[in-house]
Amino acid sequence: MKRAKDENTEERILEAAKNIFQSKGMNGARMQEIADKAGINKAMLHYYYRNKQLLFEAVFKNAFSLLAPQLNAVLNEDSSIEEKVKKFTLNYITFIVKHPYLPNFIIQELNRNPDFILQMKNNEGFPNLDIFKKQVDKEVKKGTIKPISAEQLFIHILALNIFPFVAKPLIMAFTNVDEKAYKQLIEDRKTEVANFIINSIKNI
Amino acid sequence: MKRAKDENTEERILEAAKNIFQSKGMNGARMQEIADKAGINKAMLHYYYRNKQLLFEAVFKNAFSLLAPQLNAVLNEDSSIEEKVKKFTLNYITFIVKHPYLPNFIIQELNRNPDFILQMKNNEGFPNLDIFKKQVDKEVKKGTIKPISAEQLFIHILALNIFPFVAKPLIMAFTNVDEKAYKQLIEDRKTEVANFIINSIKNI
DNA sequence: ATATAGTTTAACCATTTGGTTAATAAATTT
DNA sequence: AAATTTATTAACCAAATGGTTAAACTATAT
Structure with missing residues (x-):
């Protein structure tokens, strides 16, 4: 098992999601925008959190x-x-x-x-x-x-x-x-x- | 000029829009849902209010x-x-x-x-x-x-x-x-x- | 009654959006 | 070092969504 890199990514996604969700709400937030803010590919959001609802x-x-x-x-x-x-x-x-x-x-x-x-x-x-x-x-x-x-x-x-x-x-x-x-x-x-x-x- | 029928429609749109917007917010509201609630075609929303932002x-x-x-x-x-x-x-x-x-x-x-x-x-x-x-x-x-x-x-x-x-x-x-x-x-x-x-x- | 202007609809369109996939890269295990 | 598991990406997809259009319908004016 490896950690470090992935925990980092998971953490960065959550941080970015927090930012976007808290200022725009569930309906106003865009998965792409969260990915951009986290500096990663949109697919990663789904890899770590399955879907928008769960990330939210x-x-x-x-x-x-x-x-x-x-x-x-x-x-x-x-x-x-x-x-x-x-x-x-x-x-x-x-x-x-x-x-x-x-x-x-x-x-x-x-x-x-x-x-x-x-x-x-x-x-x-x-x-x-x-x-x-x-x-x-x-x-x-x-x-x-x-x-x-x-x-x-x-x-x-x-x-x-x-x-x-x-x-x-x-x-x-x-x-x-x-x-x-x-x-x-x-x-x-x-x-x-x-x-x-x-x-x-x-x-x- | 004719009134009556159109004022009625315009009014019904606004009433429906009020309903949907106030419970779901701008981002959560759907034009189709507003049209349905008003009992009219979606195109009417644009006919009377041009676009979502103005209706909102x-x-x-x-x-x-x-x-x-x-x-x-x-x-x-x-x-x-x-x-x-x-x-x-x-x-x-x-x-x-x-x-x-x-x-x-x-x-x-x-x-x-x-x-x-x-x-x-x-x-x-x-x-x-x-x-x-x-x-x-x-x-x-x-x-x-x-x-x-x-x-x-x-x-x-x-x-x-x-x-x-x-x-x-x-x-x-x-x-x-x-x-x-x-x-x-x-x-x-x-x-x-x-x-x-x-x-x-x-x-x- | 006919032309005209206003109203309504169905069908359509382009874009956005959440989500998937298949292939690649990077670690980890054996 | 080979095999395997995990992480990451680019490309893609289907559904949803705001908006448009052309045609039909209705009321009003001439």
Whole structure:
């Protein structure tokens, strides 16, 4: 058996596919374009990944497995809701700034094929709200935070953190800012969002 | 000149195109499928709209012109920030429940082609934040609401209202709810979101 | 009623696109 | 070093797809 050269090729294909799929989506991506970007023959794509769908799925799972731990890490950590919100917001925005296509890619493709997430759900490490739910209920009962459903709070957190990336062109147009000012807006949100949330739920 | 029959056809094409484009996107949509859904020959699409791109743009502009007034109406209305937040949240969620594909369609296609929004910007009635900005600054100065940038507040509002629709499959998976429970979550957000925002910014 | 302009269709066309194949080159095993 | 397995390529293929065309049909005007 030989490795080295082939692993390299397989890796380069995946990298190129990631690039093309994440910016153009499954339907917009062209196998030829992926091959070109990887600097190899189109037949190689099929040699390593059989067909477009499987290549796409490899990219998608890869992307998803990058996002999920970010959620889990904070959700199940041993700290107060307030700390979690702060940490998550900072971590997540920092992370996505480095992978700006990720959220949009995942959301777009999940909407195209909702069954897809069922496969992800079976994966070890798929985000689970159980611990977070118990914690929210406990803190509400204790009076640390105002009454709120854990699900709704979770959606609030996701929305405030992810939406600005997904809707970047819309936001830039509405708020009338250029690329630089947009980046600053995002930068500010690393603390802004956490404060906004905590402000709303914290009992004084 | 004759009308009636042709207006009808043109209208039916647009309606069919809306359907297909909004659920499959520009790249996923097929001209044949649109023709089939409209119950006419494929050549008619070109007769009335010249080509796929122009048909798509007709649909897109149509969709966008549905969303924009929703924003404007509330933004420039003569009422307090608190009232605006309440009204907007209720109106917007109610509206999107009736057009669930809209936000995702617009966001997806704007990401595919960000220049597209420049054309929209020239349109009369493109959402403008000036009045809202002045109002936020005034209320902050007056002390009705806590210090916050109008832009950030606006992004918060959009995010909390729109994201749950855009990320529906993701949210359903994470919170582990079925279609019915998801609908209930959304229903609850008609007041939940407004309260959450006001809670955070209102000075007591 | 006849000419004219607008509407609709079936058949066709060129290009794109995902995918295959057969032959070649490069490693690896024996 | 010969045989065998693995990697890679160029050429090819069939289906799909956006778009066109020429002819037929329908309504309106003269």
